[in-house]
Amino acid sequence: MRFRTLGTLGVSVILGTALLSGCSSSGGDTGKVTLEFWSWAPNTQKVVDAWNKANPDITVKYTDAGGGDDSSSKLLTASRAGNAPDLALVEYTTLPAMIVADVPADITSYTSDIKDAFTEGTWAQTTFDGAVYGIPQDVGPMSITYRQDIFQKFGIAVPKTWDDFKTAAEAVRTADPQAVIASIPPAEFGTFAGIAAQAGSKWWDVKDGKWTVGIADEKSLEVADYFQGLADAGLISTDPLLTPEYDKALNDGTMLSWPSALWAPGVLQSVTPDTAGSWAMAPLPQWTAGDTAVSYQGGSAVIVTKNSKHAEAAADFAKWYNASEEGVKMVLGTQNLYPAATAGQDLAKEQAPPALMPQQTDFYTQAAEISSNTTPVTWGPNVNLAKSVLTDALSKAITDKTPWRDAFIATQKAVIDDMTKNGFTVTNK
Numbered sequence: 001m002r003f004r005t006l007g008t009l010g011v012s013v014i015l016g017t018a019l020l021s022g023c024s025s026s027g028g029d030t031g032k033v034t035l036e037f038w039s040w041a042p043n044t045q046k047v048v049d050a051w052n053k054a055n056p057d058i059t060v061k062y063t064d065a066g067g068g069d070d071s072s073s074k075l076l077t078a079s080r081a082g083n084a085p086d087l088a089l090v091e092y093t094t095l096p097a098m099i100v101a102d103v104p105a106d107i108t109s110y111t112s113d114i115k116d117a118f119t120e121g122t123w124a125q126t127t128f129d130g131a132v133y134g135i136p137q138d139v140g141p142m143s144i145t146y147r148q149d150i151f152q153k154f155g156i157a158v159p160k161t162w163d164d165f166k167t168a169a170e171a172v173r174t175a176d177p178q179a180v181i182a183s184i185p186p187a188e189f190g191t192f193a194g195i196a197a198q199a200g201s202k203w204w205d206v207k208d209g210k211w212t213v214g215i216a217d218e219k220s221l222e223v224a225d226y227f228q229g230l231a232d233a234g235l236i237s238t239d240p241l242l243t244p245e246y247d248k249a250l251n252d253g254t255m256l257s258w259p260s261a262l263w264a265p266g267v268l269q270s271v272t273p274d275t276a277g278s279w280a281m282a283p284l285p286q287w288t289a290g291d292t293a294v295s296y297q298g299g300s301a302v303i304v305t306k307n308s309k310h311a312e313a314a315a316d317f318a319k320w321y322n323a324s325e326e327g328v329k330m331v332l333g334t335q336n337l338y339p340a341a342t343a344g345q346d347l348a349k350e351q352a353p354p355a356l357m358p359q360q361t362d363f364y365t366q367a368a369e370i371s372s373n374t375t376p377v378t379w380g381p382n383v384n385l386a387k388s389v390l391t392d393a394l395s396k397a398i399t400d401k402t403p404w405r406d407a408f409i410a411t412q413k414a415v416i417d418d419m420t421k422n423g424f425t426v427t428n429k
Helices: 015-020 044-054 068-080 095-100 120-124 148-154 162-175 189-199 218-232 244-252 264-271 311-323 325-334 342-348 363-371 383-400 404-421
Strands: 033-039 058-064 087-091 135-147 204-207 210-213 257-261 279-283 296-304
Touching: 033 044, 033 068, 033 311, 044 058, 044 311, 044 325, 058 311, 068 087, 068 095, 087 095, 087 311, 095 296, 095 383, 120 135, 135 148, 135 189, 135 264, 135 311, 135 363, 148 162, 162 218, 189 218, 189 257, 189 296, 189 383, 210 404, 218 404, 244 264, 257 264, 257 296, 264 279, 279 363, 296 311, 311 325, 325 342, 342 363, 383 404
Parallel strands: 033 058, 033 087
Antiparallel strands: 087 296, 135 257, 135 279, 135 296, 204 210
């Protein structure tokens, strides 16, 4: 699932207040109830049908809410009107903004029995300042998908570190001046955020309602310098992804990798079907050799909304969906998502590899190893603003040949100014 961000929310609720407001459960559900559930994940109706068949007292009605920005905007509007669904699928990147808008319920009291079904890094994506606001459904641990055939043809080793990545990029240009190892364009906010988190940066962090912003911390600036160095030397492209030009380069063998996440093979298969069997997946290059921790790029969680009159029953469905054996089997097999629950990731090891790389029989074993050491990520309440500012500033820096790090510094300032204006306590102004 590609990284997407929430459209302008126009909210000014202080997150510390939202975090302390607690769950709106009625204290227990008796008798038959009907729950409304909004999602966009493929084949969700089949999941709902399986639940309804086994749970006649708790009926779930599914609505395809459109996904990403559309779903989030609809959910916010419905919540403000007091008629949000009982449950909704929300991307991890938009969850903090939803908390600010007072949309999800605090479901901490309902989730202690399933916390161990997820890795610490996965669980952290739905936990804010000690409170749980969702149950993880799918995750996108970062990895690199590369043209195995061309790497082998050129005698280039799969890069294990980012130093190796630079060496490999140089070897690619030497072997074929028309080719580049990858494109890292300014609009790929999620890529920069994930790689910075891998390096040890925290772009947002919150404790006791007090925020710090680290988009321009030293680790992030080092990431900016590293990729600018590659771009200035002509070792990577900065052209947009998944355009006709980009897709042509993928197909003709002049775009040789995509540092992204475990969902990348599915995306590439849709635009390069004739190259199936030529690709492979490997762990994302490391900043420090031997440090296998990576961040996430993409993924979603199921929340219980504060408008729900049946929060406990809603939480029961969300837990079954994302933490039970039957539920995670459906997330994996019926919905073709990479499950957040470790049990689902273990089940994935028995699956055939993605169609893009049928020869890589250890794909899901590697995927589980990558996912086992994920760096917790806390997104902030104004991710959309940060993405817009960084994309614009970085695009200008590339055009004007000015330091990329200045774009990160400008983004941090804009984010802090916006948060301060809207009543947040930011400790590193």
